[in-house]
Amino acid sequence: MCCLNRILYKSILQIVFQIFVYKFKIILFRRIKMEIRTRFAPSPTGFMHVGNLRTCLYGYLFAKKNNGKFILRIEDTDQERYVEGAVEIIYNTLKKAGIEHDEGPDKDGGVGPYIQSERKSLYLEYAKKLVELGGAYYCFCDKERLDSLAGENGIKKYDKHCLNLSKEEVQVKLNSGVPYVIRQNIPTEGVSSYVDMVFGEISVPNCDMEDGVLIKSDGMPTYNFANVVDDHLMKISHVIRGMEYLSSTPKYNLMYDAFGWERPQYMHLPPIMRDATHKLSKRHGDANFEDFLAKGYLVPAIVNYIALLGWAPSDNREKMTMAELMEAFDVKGISKSGSILDEAKMKWLNSQYIKELSEDEFVELANPFFEQSKAANKYDYKKLAKLLIPRVEILSDIPSKIDFLEEFEGYDLELYENKKNKMDKQIALEILEKSIPEFEETDDFSEENLQNIIARIVEEGGYKKGQVYLTIRLALTGAQMTPGGATEMADLLGKAESVRRLKYSFERLKG
Ligand code: GLU
DSSP states (O other), X not given: OHHHHHHHHHHHHHHHHHHHHHHHHHHHHHHHHHOOEEEEOOOOSSSOBHHHHXXXXXXXXXXXXXXXXXXXXXXXXXXXXXXXXXXXXXXXXXXXXXXXXXXXXXXXXSSOOOBGGGGHHHHHHHHHHHHHTTSEEEEOOOHHHHHTTBOTTSOBOOOOGGGGSOHHHHHHHHHTTOOOEEEEOOOSSSEEEXXXXXXXXXXXXXXXXXXXXXXXXXXXXXHHHHHHHHHHHTTOSEEEEEGGGTTTHHHHHHHHHHHTOOOOEEEEEOOEESSSSOBOOTTXXXXXXHHHHHTTOOHHHHHHHHHTSSBOOTTOOOOOOHHHHHHHOOGGGXXXXXXEOOHHHHHHHHXXXXXXXXXXXXXXXXXXXXXXXXXXXXXXXXXXXXXXXXXXXXXXXXXXXXXXXXXXXXXOGGGGOBTTTTBOHHHHHHHHHHHHHHHHHOOOOOHHXXXXXXXXXHHHHTOXXXXXXXXXXXXXXXXXXXXXXXXXXXXXXXXXXXXHHHHHHHHHHHO
């Protein structure tokens, strides 16, 4: 009985163990199979345009949200568009923006090379495979013949002429070195469909698609071929890119099918617009990351704003850190329609980030802008920071906000004529006459003491508070708009300069 029990106990244990192993394998398999892998595949053609940066950001956020990997691939097969130094710009932009790729040319993940020009031989090998599978064919047509294919509407559509060549004919031509391209063999009938994660079902009749070139006569692949081979070999699970590829994706899917490869999921992104009818384009300045930096946008604000161009979190929050974006990012929030890059909104968001800076942080970031202003160099940057933090939207606002520190001479005396404050030049003259000795006598330029002095002048002279503050502020700065009130300006200028300016303004008013 005891022996029987032991056998039973042992087999139960074995079954439990087997179940455990089985479950573990499933989990492991799912993990391996289901790993989310996204990629950013820029062409090195210059500065990082906002649209590219957004594509990059969404790929990163989607991967990170799902514990996946984010891959950087450099698509440099189009040598004519290649711009020297553009690869460095890509790296620098990603780094500055805080987008960290898990794999890329500088971080091998085992599916490289990650630069297309280093994968050239691979493409030819796979194109030949596709020819064998019937998904592509050699084409030897010369330019003259191709030009003659233009239909009445001027559109040239390749007529599958070379698909009729026999294997032997193809071999003869290849042996004798006739230049060739390899074209995709698209079925003439039927419809190709897929479900895009943003745009839903996309269907394109096969007869509307052309047998496009996959390998050019120089042996280089076209984007149309390389993206398929690379995304498959790099095990990309989700292709995230601009919607200009939405309608050519059925062509790519036909290749996946012909190879017998699993199709990735697609997330095509709506365009970023300049206004209601025009797309933002590289030709319109200010639309790249470096330009935004130069204008004095803070990196977290740029990233935050760009994330919101075409996506919104379910709670419609606007100010979000990278960590919050990662947490909240969801394809459901991506809109189908284009979104307008609204610089006023972007500036507002930036000002929210500026308000959170400490004076030291502000001084560090604002340094290049302070240096553009001769005036700033004469004053304490930290005092300027205190005044400017609540008042600038972008850091390039700084020089104009503090111009008055330098350009004091010859301002418009009509500024003292102010109906709202029941002010005129005569009253200003009186107020200045009373203020100058008070300012000369005190060495305490703290706001509190200056406020007390002003309160005394108000009381003794029977003035309105606004009249005295306005007069002193104008006399000190000569400017209608200043980044602070009378007492803050006096504190910034210091005693000697404040008194000098009050006297100067008094003399000018006297005429
Ligand atoms: N190199 C392509 C581009 O910059 C990439 C498109 C894609 O992500 O597939 O438009």
